[in-house]
Amino acid sequence: MEKTTTLNLRVNPDVKKRAEEVLSQLGMPMSTAIDIYLKQISLTGGIPFAVTLPKAPETINADLMTVEELQAKLQKGYDDVEAGNVQSAAEAFAKFREKH
Structure with a gap:
């Protein structure tokens, strides 16, 4: 499928850098990862993972x-x-x- 739409996003530079490092190890450009994410949203009808607050271990909660x-x-x-x-x-x- 031909890619013809451009997204302009503002993201935290540190988050972007860490994601790029991981994606580089996977041999995947950021655009492909975002494309996969958007496809998963359309396939699942929502965010394709749980969006929750992290739970502190009971020993420090x-x-x-x-x-x-x-x-x-x-x-x-x-x-x-x-x-x-x-x-x-x-x-x-x-x-x-x-x-x-």
């Missing part, structure tokens, strides 16, 4: 904690900072990416 549990976690965090048990956000996210 403050909505599921008692006041005492929340205070204990906050105190542990404070104690860790006082003891120098800290890492930068960049280090934390790098470790997270390695695991996932």
Whole structure:
């Protein structure tokens, strides 16, 4: 099928860059990925995946904690900072990416 329509989109540059890196590993240009996405919308009659908020693990979900549990976690965090048990956000996210 011939492609004759142009889309002009504004997206977050970091999100675009990360998506392009993944698509490059798949050998797929961004335009093909977007075309697939649009085809799936028309085939399924909606967004082709669940659009939901991520759920926090119960061990860190403050909505599921008692006041005492929340205070204990906050105190542990404070104690860790006082003891120098800290890492930068960049280090934390790098470790997270390695695991996932």
